Amino acid sequence: MTEGATTVAVRPKEGAPRGLLAFRGVEMVFPNGVHAVHTVDMDIAPGEFVSVVGPSGCGKSTLLRIASGLARPTAGEVVLNTGHIAYVFQDPTLLPWRTVRQNVELCTQLKKLPKAERAEKARQAIEMVGLAGFENRHPNQLSGGMRMRASLARALTLEPEVFLFDEPFGAIDEITRERLNSELLRIFRARAFAGVFVTHSIAEAVFLSTRVAVMCARPGRIIGEFEVPFPYPREPELRSTPEFAALTGEIGRCLRSGAQ
Amino acid sequence: MISTMAPGVPAASTAEPVTSAGQARMRGYVTMGGPPLIVFALFVAVWYLISYGLLSERRRFLLPPPHDVVSVGFLDWHNFAEILAGLSSTAAISLAGFAIAGTIGFTLAVVMSQSVAMERSFYPYAVALQTLPVLAMTPLVGLWFGFDTFSRILICSILALFPIITNTLFGLKSVEPSQRDLFDLMKAGRWTRLWRLEIPAALPNILTGLRISGGLSVIGAIVADFFFRQGDPGIGRLLDIYRASLETERLYAAIICSSLLGLALFLTNTLISRHVLRNWHASAHSKSS
Numbered sequence A: 001m002t003e004g005a006t007t008v009a010v011r012p013k014e015g016a017p018r019g020l021l022a023f024r025g026v027e028m029v030f031p032n033g034v035h036a037v038h039t040v041d042m043d044i045a046p047g048e049f050v051s052v053v054g055p056s057g058c059g060k061s062t063l064l065r066i067a068s069g070l071a072r073p074t075a076g077e078v079v080l081n082t083g084h085i086a087y088v089f090q091d092p093t094l095l096p097w098r099t100v101r102q103n104v105e106l107c108t109q110l111k112k113l114p115k116a117e118r119a120e121k122a123r124q125a126i127e128m129v130g131l132a133g134f135e136n137r138h139p140n141q142l143s144g145g146m147r148m149r150a151s152l153a154r155a156l157t158l159e160p161e162v163f164l165f166d167e168p169f170g171a172i173d174e175i176t177r178e179r180l181n182s183e184l185l186r187i188f189r190a191r192a193f194a195g196v197f198v199t200h201s202i203a204e205a206v207f208l209s210t211r212v213a214v215m216c217a218r219p220g221r222i223i224g225e226f227e228v229p230f231p232y233p234r235e236p237e238l239r240s241t242p243e244f245a246a247l248t249g250e251i252g253r254c255l256r257s258g259a260q
Numbered sequence B: 001m002i003s004t005m006a007p008g009v010p011a012a013s014t015a016e017p018v019t020s021a022g023q024a025r026m027r028g029y030v031t032m033g034g035p036p037l038i039v040f041a042l043f044v045a046v047w048y049l050i051s052y053g054l055l056s057e058r059r060r061f062l063l064p065p066p067h068d069v070v071s072v073g074f075l076d077w078h079n080f081a082e083i084l085a086g087l088s089s090t091a092a093i094s095l096a097g098f099a100i101a102g103t104i105g106f107t108l109a110v111v112m113s114q115s116v117a118m119e120r121s122f123y124p125y126a127v128a129l130q131t132l133p134v135l136a137m138t139p140l141v142g143l144w145f146g147f148d149t150f151s152r153i154l155i156c157s158i159l160a161l162f163p164i165i166t167n168t169l170f171g172l173k174s175v176e177p178s179q180r181d182l183f184d185l186m187k188a189g190r191w192t193r194l195w196r197l198e199i200p201a202a203l204p205n206i207l208t209g210l211r212i213s214g215g216l217s218v219i220g221a222i223v224a225d226f227f228f229r230q231g232d233p234g235i236g237r238l239l240d241i242y243r244a245s246l247e248t249e250r251l252y253a254a255i256i257c258s259s260l261l262g263l264a265l266f267l268t269n270t271l272i273s274r275h276v277l278r279n280w281h282a283s284a285h286s287k288s289s
Helices: A062-067 A100-104 A106-110 A115-130 A144-156 A174-191 A204-209 A236-240 A242-260 B021-054 B057-062 B066-075 B077-114 B116-131 B136-145 B149-171 B177-185 B189-226 B235-244 B248-276
Strands: A008-010 A020-027 A035-044 A049-053 A075-080 A085-088 A164-166 A193-201 A211-216 A221-227
Touching: A008 B057, A020 A062, A035 A049, A035 A062, A035 A075, A035 A106, A035 A221, A049 A062, A049 A204, A049 B235, A062 A085, A062 A193, A075 A085, A075 B077, A085 A144, A085 A221, A085 B177, A100 A106, A100 A115, A100 A144, A106 A115, A106 A144, A106 B177, A115 A144, A115 B066, A144 A174, A144 A242, A174 A204, A174 A236, A174 B116, A193 A204, A204 A236, A204 A242, A211 A242, A221 A242, A236 A242, B021 B066, B066 B248, B077 B116, B077 B149, B077 B189, B136 B149, B149 B189, B177 B189, B189 B248, B235 B248
Parallel strands: A008 A075, A049 A193, A049 A211, A085 A164, A164 A193
Antiparallel strands: A020 A035, A020 A075, A211 A221
């Protein structure tokens, strides 16, 4: 859905480099002079789930906006080797006048897919996020967690190969958040997309990802990358293992070193 | 987000334990209807007090007692029929003015929302239209367009236009940025965006604008009645006649009827607005608006 922007080069799949999505020396300087992103290089391959952690205002979200084509980098380029890309925003961005089903069908409707196909994709996506039975509710009749599920379902109807998440669970309570993390992993395993997940929770990043990139602010840049060795499927108990604690501790130290 | 424009405030629904739904509903009607009824009774009592206590018999025509107003103004069919005829003429004028103002106001707001240049070009004049005293324009309108129905509708729509423009424009422009991002990502065109996002998102504001304009269109129609005296007389014309002939019972009856007209339009708009927004907007769930 983001093909064609001039700075976002879209190349055909054959003969493409290894990544589905690659940042090549991406820089972003806002018109007010703020240096939001400073030469970021990163490759995301199929099957990878990369989390980006960093303090508020370090340019994590800007990176996603650039990847999706919503923003153009002032230097460098983004290589995107698929037309199937989806984006989940910080807030669920549901349209309050539409029911859950109509909201989930929004993206496919805007892509002018035939009605029957839209309905089928929406049905599958709603089932996948566990909202079956709530199709006819309006967003104001749902809890925060359920709204986010609906937002995920809407993105899933695009059958993304690259899935961008901008702190989707930031406003959700800890308990619901951990459950949603597990469900997101289940969907990640089932749909096999490449994920880029922005968060400021180190535990969330480690639990979900194959790789964690640490960013620091002013200017926003990547100061460390960590492979996460734990095999999938991951159970919630993983969070209380010493290996998990060791890795989150190490990432935390890296974050703090960048903050100084 | 719409603090100064929309009166609707989400009401916390504090459900008490109730024995049956019917009882709860009855209690609801009593708590809702009781206080206004008490105020109404007090109002009538004060009216009688002034009529009989303060005014001498020679000056009682200034405020005839309520039962005289009812018997002369409402129960005398000849009098009441005249008032009803005036009222229906004024109602027709105000509905026509309201419809025209609604159509033009909505269209202008949509045009202004689509282009900054358009907004910069037209908005100052919309504001100027609002600050222009309509009464100052009536002689000119009369000279140009005659003292007939057309001028009455024109004055009425000029008066009702501004709230529709401002509220609609405000609504169209206050779409959440993240929702705009979503439509950007999907490469939605201008019309799709307008139809699927901006207009639905602006509905609460549009309806607020219509509600305010509905009231103004009634005022506009009555004011126009005073100035444009050709054609069938509206209620404003009757008010003037009754004043001149000191028929104060009929004058009060006519005043009451014209405020009922405004009230009817307001209530209709409120009901429509609640129906449209019933599923998703906080103002539709509030118990008073």
